[in-house]
Amino acid sequence: MTATLLLNAFVIQINNMNHYHTSDGERVAKSTIDSRVRDAKSNALSEQFWEFGYNFCTDCLSSAGRLDCSHTISVDEAQKTRRTELAWDVDNIKVRCRDCHLKHDSKSRINEIKK
DSSP states (O other): OHHHHHHHHHHHHHHHHTEEEOTTOOEEEHHHHHHHHHHHHHHHHHHHHHHHSSOOOTTTOOOSSOEEEEESSOHHHHHHTTOGGGGGOGGGEEEEEHHHHHHHHHHHHHHHHHO
16 A cells, blocks of 8 residues: 555656646646747747847847847746746747847846845
8 A cells, every 4th residue: 555655646746747837826737838938939039020120139239140039037937936927928038149148047047046
């Protein structure tokens, strides 16, 4: 009986590892989150292109080089704080050049450490 209970607890733990919650309690699979994030990044780039006719870094305004889609509140933080919907919220995604993206991520990590 004890082995069965331990196995059931392990299966529940494994199932929960690949799921996260939104602020309204919805349970979302990691694969669904990843798919929604891809769509949101595509939408962010499309919205910027349709509004301005080209894509550019929203921090330094450069259109040269590689552009990334950067989360203001990281996917990791959104998942840990049960606000997973921020991961696919287009308003939480900024188009940034690689340099500005790295600067943003560095500042975010420093702020995490200070908490």
